[in-house]
Amino acid sequence: MLRGAIVGFGKIARTNHLRAFYDIRLNDKVIITSAVEIDDNIRETIKKEYTGINFYKTQDELFEKEKLDFIDITTPPKYHKSIIENALAKNVHIICEKPFTLSLDEADKLYHKINSSNILFVPCHQYKYSKVWSEFKKFINEMHDDTKVFIQFNVFRSGADPGLKTNDEPWRLNKEISGGGILSDTGFHYLYLSNWLLQSPLKVTTINNNLSHPKNEIEDTSQVILEYEKGTVQINLTWSFHSRRNEAKLISKNGSLFYNGEDFLTKNFDGFEEQIAVPNISDKSHYTGLYVDLFSEFVEAIEKSKISKEGLNEAYNTINLLTRCYQSATELKSIDLNNE
Secondary structure, eight states: OEEEEEESOSHHIIIIIHHHHTSTTTTTTEEEEEEEOOOHHHHHHHHHHOTTSEEESSHHHHHHHOOOSEEEEOSOGGGHHHHHHHHHHTTOEEEEOSSSOSSHHHHHHHHHHHHTSSOOEEEOOGGGGSHHHHHHHHHHHHSOTTOOEEEEEEEEOSSOOOOSOTTSOOGGGOHHHHSSSTTTTHHHHHHHHHHHHHOSOSEEEEEEEOSSOTTSSSOSEEEEEEEETTEEEEEEEESOSSSOEEEEEEEESSEEEEEOSSSEEEEEETTEEEEEEOOOTTOGGGHHHHHHHHHHHHHHHHHTTOOOOHHHHHHHHHHHHHHHHHHHHHHTSOEEOTTO
């Protein structure tokens, strides 16, 4: 049985990661023995609730007292680099919440260290395991070779996720901790999804705005256009909607695939229409299942000693694309990605 520790015991750790590890598909393969939580008050409180887990204030204390096979990083991005470096020094495998790092410079430094190691690094790019997006992938794979697509993602929120500290300003609104606004938070998922669907982008154009957070440096609204050999993706993101809603559309000469925020897709292909049942992706209750799928692959790879660098490459490429998105928004021009 693999022994793991969670570093950062906040909302995502408790509501999704830990529940995924306790799932029937994983609970006989993995045990979460311990966790790091630097906040003294939180740590003392959660000790009483999670009695089967040993809690520590620092990673140094964790590694001194625990024998681990992997760590699961769920802290804000600002802290990822130092945590990953400590894990590499201790030769333990790594699961890491997105985004991989706070900046491309940090990603450059870590990429070479991880790539030359025996460590399995898996980013939490769990959206790829959603039935909604697997149907989009399947549709693209079924198209004729010369067919191009237009994909539109509409991702609307009423604000940044506050996490557990609802009385404090969400860390996602602090650029020094998060690295950016909605584009680097929720938008990051749609960058790696776009690449997963259509491979390497050729050009990016981004417009960022701040509609309802004028005192913050971060963007609360973003529009991204990604151009690929196989088509174009438009990503529309905002924290300034009145509720939580997700929509997506795929259009091609062969047909279309529409997701209108419900529990089904409408597919038209070569003249035939059908409805495909899917989870409502605005309902976070189905997220745990996505993590179970992701973690199951991670565990299987360790058990079979298949130390792939695919996750590392995807994490790095998405950070690079995110950086080019911000460059486009700052310089008010499209950025050519042909040489990257």
